[in-house]
Structure formats: structure tokens, C-alpha cells
Amino acid sequence: MSGAAPNLRSATAGFDVERVRADFPALHQMVHEKPLVYLDSAATSQKPQAVIDAVTKFYRADNANVHRGVHALSERATAAYEGARVKVQHFLGAAKAKEVVFVKGTTDGINLVAHSFVRPRLKQGDEILITAMEHHSNIVPWQLLCEEKDAKLKVAPITDAGELVVGELEALLGPRTRLLALSHVSNALGTINPVRRIVELAHRRGVPVLIDGAQAAPHLPIDVQAIDCDFYTFSAHKAFGPTGIGALYGKEKWLEQMPPYQGGGDMILSVTFEKTIFNALPYKFEAGTPNIEGAIGLGAAIEYVESLGPPEPRVAFERELLAYGTRVLNQIPGLRLIGTAVDKAGVLSFTLADVHPHDVGTILDGEGIAVRTGHHCAQPVMQRFGVDATVRASLAFYNTREELDRLGRALEKVREIFR
Amino acid sequence: MNSDLRDLYQEVVLDHSRKPRNFGKLEGADRTAQGFNPLCGDRVTVYLKLRDEAIDEIRFEGSGCAISKASASLMTGALKGKRLGEAEELFRRFHHLVTQGPNDADEPESLGKLMALSGVWEFPARVKCATLAWHTLKSALSEGGATVTTEDPATV
Numbered sequence: 277m278s279g280a281a282p283n284l285r286s287a288t289a290g291f292d293v294e295r296v297r298a299d300f301p302a303l304h305q306m307v308h309e310k311p312l313v314y315l316d317s318a319a320t321s322q323k324p325q326a327v328i329d330a331v332t333k334f335y336r337a338d339n340a341n342v343h344r345g346v347h348a349l350s351e352r353a354t355a356a357y358e359g360a361r362v363k364v365q366h367f368l369g370a371a372k373a374k375e376v377v378f379v380k381g382t383t384d385g386i387n388l389v390a391h392s393f394v395r396p397r398l399k400q401g402d403e404i405l406i407t408a409m410e411h412h413s414n415i416v417p418w419q420l421l422c423e424e425k426d427a428k429l430k431v432a433p434i435t436d437a438g439e440l441v442v443g444e445l446e447a448l449l450g451p452r453t454r455l456l457a458l459s460h461v462s463n464a465l466g467t468i469n470p471v472r473r474i475v476e477l478a479h480r481r482g483v484p485v486l487i488d489g490a491q492a493a494p495h496l497p498i499d500v501q502a503i504d505c506d507f508y509t510f511s512a513h514k515a516f517g518p519t520g521i522g523a524l525y526g527k528e529k530w531l532e533q534m535p536p537y538q539g540g541g542d543m544i545l546s547v548t549f550e551k552t553i554f555n556a557l558p559y560k561f562e563a564g565t566p567n568i569e570g571a572i573g574l575g576a577a578i579e580y581v582e583s584l585g586p587p588e589p590r591v592a593f594e595r596e597l598l599a600y601g602t603r604v605l606n607q608i609p610g611l612r613l614i615g616t617a618v619d620k621a622g623v624l625s626f627t628l629a630d631v632h633p634h635d636v637g638t639i640l641d642g643e644g645i646a647v648r649t650g651h652h653c654a655q656p657v658m659q660r661f662g663v664d665a666t667v668r669a670s671l672a673f674y675n676t677r678e679e680l681d682r683l684g685r686a687l688e689k690v691r692e693i694f695r
Numbered sequence: 696m697n698s699d700l701r702d703l704y705q706e707v708v709l710d711h712s713r714k715p716r717n718f719g720k721l722e723g724a725d726r727t728a729q730g731f732n733p734l735c736g737d738r739v740t741v742y743l744k745l746r747d748e749a750i751d752e753i754r755f756e757g758s759g760c761a762i763s764k765a766s767a768s769l770m771t772g773a774l775k776g777k778r779l780g781e782a783e784e785l786f787r788r789f790h791h792l793v794t795q796g797p798n799d800a801d802e803p804e805s806l807g808k809l810m811a812l813s814g815v816w817e818f819p820a821r822v823k824c825a826t827l828a829w830h831t832l833k834s835a836l837s838e839g840g841a842t843v844t845t846e847d848p849a850t851v
Contacts, residue, residue: 632760
């Protein structure tokens with residue numbers, strides 16, 4: 277360890293976790309008379325003051341509907357909303373702002389692609405390919421669609437470490453595969469998938485790819501053009517922004533071809549009772565008054581993360597923190613880490629002897645430590661590892677080694693109670 | 696450990712979760728029902744043999760947290776031999792205990808060992824763990840024996 281330390285220091289130089297923590301007001305509170313240790317960022321992240329201020333400022337000063345009025349407030353609201361779209365475009369590395377559709381979140385983004393892209397192309401006997409590490413939101417929409425169209429849902433397997441078996445995934449990409457849908461980072465295991473390589477394999481067989489970026493957006497720099505995926509979607513609330521908003525990136529050529537997802541205001545150019553002419557991208561997919569405060573909050577979250585400087589020191593800091601947490605947990609007798617991929621981000625999922633995760637969670641809460649317990653909306657992953665549930669401690673760049681030490685000590689208490 | 700946690704994980708609770716009583720399938724049961732907590736994956740099956748409007752035999756199986764296992768185990772102990780009307784009354788009192796907390800002077804007498812779960816009400820997120828087996832019992836006693844889920848708004 278001591279040999280690696282100088283390298284780590286230089287890799288994380290320029291990232292000051294204490295300064296970052298000061299930006300997140302919710303982190304600084306007592307829970308059950310102990311300082312809060314928030315290790316549930318994979319469920320939802322805390323929000324920096326800059327995001328809270330941006331949403332408040334919108335309501336205090338600029339509140340109006342977008343794309344409607346000619347008055348000053350409406351113009352300011354529209355500029356803020358469309359400004360947020362451009363921030364998301366740069367955040368994702370998209371070529372054009374019109375390739376960014378605001379959605380409710382990752383689930384909504386996936387459902388939009390299922391409804392408007394895959395559904396019209398899917399015929400009886402066709403296949404949709406997913407992986408064994410998906411969240412329910414990247415399973416159920418495809419199951420519903422396959423049921424409706426009498427198509428088949430295929431599942432690429434994972435190893436005992438929680439890594440995709442890329443060779444088997446490749447073998448499952450067949451002539452009837454209409455879409456490959458997979459997560460960039462697994463929510464239950466933390467595995468980072470080699471999405472660039474996988475997209476290349478899929479495209480070689482003419483299969484378009486949707487990436488669920490919900491757990492990648494808070495941890496990794498994203499470049500949809502380099503990945504070359506056809507669709508990429510994420511939720512703001514896991515990436516330091518508000519709930520109820522997210523974005524779907526789609527290649528322009530696909531979005532142009534796709535029918536609308538929902539009908540309503542804002543998505544039309546003209547309406548008569550005989551015919552409706554749909555609006556241009558991306559408004560065709562944004563029916564009704566959008567989540568304006570959410571988009572502005574998301575834009576502020578992206579701006580905040582950018583204000584922390586280039587991503588490399590932050591990513592190195594998180595990687596080092598995850599390695600430290602892994603060492604802490606591995607010292608606890610009876611603890612089994614679920615998800616031990618070489619390339620991981622943000623997630624420490626585990627079981628502790630035969631103590632049920634809910635009991636672990638309650639005792640940790642008594643120590644002021646917030647974790648998620650349960651199946652993490654990934655029941656097939658739990659089945660794959662032969663457990664009903666796990667405890668998941670998930671990290672963000674505002675967590676510290678001291679907090680992971682407290683987690684370790686609290687787990688020793690759990691062992692004492694259940695000895 | 697703070698006092699609330701000590702109240703929740705009383706020795707009786709830990710003992711029943713480690714060594715659940717009346718655990719396993721009841722052959723020849725004339726009533727059964729299943730209960731699920733979809734949020735945490737807890738599941739329980741309750742088996743009953745009835746005689747003359749009373750619970751002649753009761754067993755359960757399933758998996759879950761310490762609270763749900765101990766509650767199911769304590770429930771089977773408390774209900775063996777009880778008349779159906781008495782069982783219903785016990786559920787009413789137990790439900791009050793784990794949702795509102797102890798407040799009745801005669802509770803220790805009427806609830807007996809079930810008082811081991813008197814700390815649950817301080818942990819609202821865990822109330823459903825304690826009541827799952829009881830709701831499942833109730834379903835087994837009603838003719839349909841429908842599967843119970845904790846996410847039904849009627850099930851608290």
C-alpha cells in the first residue's frame with residue numbers, strides 16, 4: 277500500500293473532498309445523534325447548494341411556461357430550459373442539442389425507446405438482447421414488448437465476479453436481434469461494462485444499442501459519440517440533480533424516424549381534427565409542459581460537477597475510495613462481497629453471514645449510516661448470486677475514508693448483536 | 696447499542712429468529728396462505744389445521760429478516776389451541792402494539808411472549824416485517840387464502 281500511495285496522491289491531486297462536502301448541505305446533519313454517513317448515492321445522490329439555488333432562483337425570478345409567451349419571463353424560462361439541454365449535450369458528448377430529449381428519468385427514457393423505436397420494428401420471433409445484470413427498468417419494458425409481439429427476450433450471462441461474458445453476448449447477437457439494451461454500470465454490482473467494445477460488436481451485426489447510464493452518469497465521463505451507442509439515457513437525481521428529470525440521447529437519424537411517444541401540447545406544429553403535424557426534434561418527444569425546474573436543476577448539477585475541474589482526479593479519488601472500502605469490508609469475518617469485477621464504480625454490495633440485510637440496515641441506521649438493503653430492483657441479479665437481498669453501500673465523490681471506517685465499525689456491532 | 700435498538704432486537708427475538716419454532720411444512724394442512732414483502736423479498740407460508748373453530752396445529756416456513764422470522768415463530772406459539780375469535784382479538788392487540796406502541800396495562804398479560812416485539816413501533820420501516828405472518832394467517836383463515844403482499848394499502 278505504501279508503495280502505491282505517491283501515485284494515488286498525484287492521481288487525485290486537485291480534488292479536495294472536504295471542499296466538495298461543504299457544497300452539500302444535507303451531508304451535515306446528525307442522525308440518531310451521530311453525524312450522518314450517506315452511503316446510498318446509487319439510490320439517489322445528495323444535491324449541492326448550486327442545484328438548490330438554481331431551482332429556487334427559477335421560481336423566485338424567472339417562472340413562466342416555456343416555448344409559449346413572448347413576454348420576458350417566458351423568454352428567460354425558455355432560455356434556461358434550452359440552456360440546460362445544451363449542458364446535457366456537452367455532458368454526454370452528443371453532436372447536437374436536438375439529439376437530447378428531456379424525460380422523467382432513465383426508466384422513462386427506456387420506455388420511450390421501447391415504444392417509439394423498437395415496437396414498430398419488432399415482429400413475431402424477433403429478439404431483444406439484455407444482460408443478466410440489468411435493473412428491472414431495463415428488463416420489464418422489453419418483457420412487455422416481447423409479450424405483445426410474441427418476440428424473445430435473450431439474456432447475456434455474467435460471471436461469478438459479476439462481469440459480462442462478452443463472448444457469449446456476442447454469440448447471442450443474431451440475425452433477428454432488434455436491439456441490445458445494457459447498463460453502462462450495474463446498480464447492484466458496480467460492474468463497469470466495456471460499452472465501446474460491445475457497441476462495436478453489436479454494430480458489426482447491425483444491432484442498435486441502448487445504454488442505461490443511470491449509474492454511470494454520477495461517476496464516469498461519458499462520450500456517446502466515442503461509444504457510438506444509438507441511445508443513452510440517465511436520471512438527474514443520481515447525478516446530483518433533482519428527481520423527476522433525466523435525458524435520453526438518440527442518434528438523430530433514429531429520432532427523426534421515430535413516431536412520438538405521447539401526444540399533447542408542445543410536440544406539434546399544427547393541429548386540425550383531420551391531421552396533426554408533429555414538431556421538430558426534440559420537441560416531438562416532449563409533450564405537455566415539461567419539468568422546467570428539473571431541467572434547470574440538471575443543468576446546474578452538470579455545471580457544478582464541471583466546476584470541480586477535469587474529471588480525472590475525481591475519478592481517481594472515487595476509484596481509490598472504492599478500493600479502500602473493499603479492503604475495509606474484506607476484513608470483516610463472514611462478509612461476502614457480491615460483485616467483484618475488476619472494473620467497478622461506486623457500489624459495495626454484500627451479505628454478512630446469515631444476518632438478513634434489513635437487520636443490518638436498521639442497525640447501521642442506528643449508527644447514522646444510510647445504506648440500501650433489499651434486491652435493488654435487480655431480482656435476477658440476486659437470483660444469479662443465490663441471495664434474497666444484499667446490503668449496498670454506494671459511494672459518491674463526497675464520501676471519505678473515515679466514513680468507510682465507520683461503516684466497518686458499525687458492521688462489527690451488527691456481528692456482536694447477531695453473534 | 697442505543698436503547699431503541701436493544702428494544703427491537705430483544706433476546707427473545709434473536710432466539711426465535713435463530714431457532715424458529717413450528718418451522719416447516721404441515722402435512723395435511725387444511726388451510727394455507729402465502730405472504731410476500733416485494734420490497735425486501737421476505738416470504739412466508741402459514742399452514743393451519745382447524746378443529747371445532749379452533750387452531751389445532753399451526754406451522755410456517757419461509758425466509759426473511761430476524762423480525763419477520765421471530766414474529767412468525769412467536770405467532771405460531773401464541774395461536775396454538777386458540778379459538779378463532781381469540782386469534783382475531785390477539786391480532787388486533789398485536790397490531791396495535793407494533794404500530795402504536797405499548798400503552799395498555801394488561802398488555803403483558805394478554806400478549807405474553809408477543810411483547811418481545813414491543814420495540815418494533817419505534818421503527819416504522821420494520822412494522823411490515825412484524826405483521827407479514829399475521830396478515831398471511833388472516834388470509835389463510837378466510838376462505839380464499841389469497842396471497843398477501845405488504846404493498847397492498849390494506850396491509851400494514
